[in-house]
Amino acid sequence: MEKEKKSSAVSDVGAWAMNVVSSVGIIMANKQLMSSSGYAFTFATTLTGFHFAVTALVGLASNAAGYSASKHVPLWELLWFSIVANVSITGMNLSLMLNSVGFYQISKLSMIPVVCVLEWILHSKHYTREVKMAVVVVVIGVGVCTVTDVKVNAKGFLCACVAVLSTSLQQISIGSLQKKYSVGSFELLSKTAPIQAISLLIFGPFVDYYLNGKAITNYKMSSGAILFILLSCSLAVFCNVSQYLCIGRFSAVSFQVLGHMKTVCVLILGWLLFDSELTFKNIMGMVIAIAGMVVYSWAVEVEKQKNGKAALPPKNSLTEVEIELLKEGSDNSLVKLPDPGDSKV
Numbered sequence: 643m644e645k646e647k648k649s650s651a652v653s654d655v656g657a658w659a660m661n662v663v664s665s666v667g668i669i670m671a672n673k674q675l676m677s678s679s680g681y682a683f684t685f686a687t688t689l690t691g692f693h694f695a696v697t698a699l700v701g702l703a704s705n706a707a708g709y710s711a712s713k714h715v716p717l718w719e720l721l722w723f724s725i726v727a728n729v730s731i732t733g734m735n736l737s738l739m740l741n742s743v744g745f746y747q748i749s750k751l752s753m754i755p756v757v758c759v760l761e762w763i764l765h766s767k768h769y770t771r772e773v774k775m776a777v778v779v780v781v782i783g784v785g786v787c788t789v790t791d792v793k794v795n796a797k798g799f800l801c802a803c804v805a806v807l808s809t810s811l812q813q814i815s816i817g818s819l820q821k822k823y824s825v826g827s828f829e830l831l832s833k834t835a836p837i838q839a840i841s842l843l844i845f846g847p848f849v850d851y852y853l854n855g856k857a858i859t860n861y862k863m864s865s866g867a868i869l870f871i872l873l874s875c876s877l878a879v880f881c882n883v884s885q886y887l888c889i890g891r892f893s894a895v896s897f898q899v900l901g902h903m904k905t906v907c908v909l910i911l912g913w914l915l916f917d918s919e920l921t922f923k924n925i926m927g928m929v930i931a932i933a934g935m936v937v938y939s940w941a942v943e944v945e946k947q948k949n950g951k952a953a954l955p956p957k958n959s960l961t962e963v964e965i966e967l968l969k970e971g972s973d974n975s976l977v978k979l980p981d982p983g984d985s986k987v
Contacts, residue, residue, distance in 0.1 A: 661884035668877040671870055681867040685850040685858045686735050691842030692871060693878035694835045700879050701832025713825045715833055723819065724837040727812045731842070732849055733805030739853050740798035749802040751781050756810045764814065770948075776938035783931025786923060816889040827886035835882070 674680040738746050761767040847858045
């Protein structure tokens with residue numbers, strides 16, 4: 643049992659590390675690919691379609707080679723999930739375009755309480771006081787790190803609401819679908835990636851044209867841009883797989899809370915690689931956010947221990963009953979042996 647726990651803990655850490663490294667890596671690659679000082683490939687939605695297309699190809703190759711098995715998941719569930727996921731991607735892009743950076747960051751922070759409320763409504767899940775306190779600390783810390791100017795407009799607010807709701811529902815659905823159909827994270831991703839890839843590659847160019855007024859057909863592709871697109875797609879495979887792994891192993895709330903570690907890493911790497919400004923306010927926010935993540939991990943562990951103790955039967959209660967039954971049974975089953983003096987010849 644101890645070996646199994648250690649192995650599970652190592653695999654959990656590995657899944658989380660892969661998600662953090664691939665997510666931070668893809669942000670750095672996309673920054674170089676999409677920035678005006680880089681290759682100015684400003685077609686984010688279409689790029690996401692490329693990501694899912696490569697992920698779908700990897701899934702098909704894995705199934706063909708026999709490395710992963712395909713289990714049945716109803717098509718309508720896959721379509722519903724893909725629609726929600728695509729609305730999430732489009733909504734996030736529109737929210738970033740229509741809102742200030744500060745309000746965009748606040749909308750992302752609001753996903754944690756939204757996920758908590760949705761899990762309470764859909765799955766009747768409750769959270770301890772320690773977990774709620776840790777979530778508040780993380781939100782405050784990341785807010786101090788990232789939130790700057792906050793400007794709100796009607797269209798931007800509506801897009802932010804749609805993006806937050808769809809993203810939260812998507813992350814909850816990943817875990818529930820895996821449990822409902824006993825399907826692995828990579829298997830589920832292999833089934834949904836082709837649907838998302840086709841739909842995003844069809845509608846993505848139109849969404850991108852609406853966002854930046856540029857047509858992808860007019861973009862002059864260079865060898866450097868192709869290299870970074872391939873790098874971004876490769877990292878996206880690891881990012882998508884690790885996201886499904888993490889939500890399947892933990893929960894949507896844990897994924898959101900600990901996922902803010904990526905925000906801290908991006909701020910630090912931006913300061914190291916791209917000369918981004920790192921103020922005292924940023925550093926204080928990082929410290930508060932990391933402290934909140936540590937407290938959250940502790941609170942979740944305490945909750946698991948409490949649930950484990952509650953699930954155990956009262957100590958020795960069943961054993962005492964069995965002992966009494968055995969005693970009664972042994973008393974009733976005693977047979978009086980005949981006395982040799984009473985025997986008749």
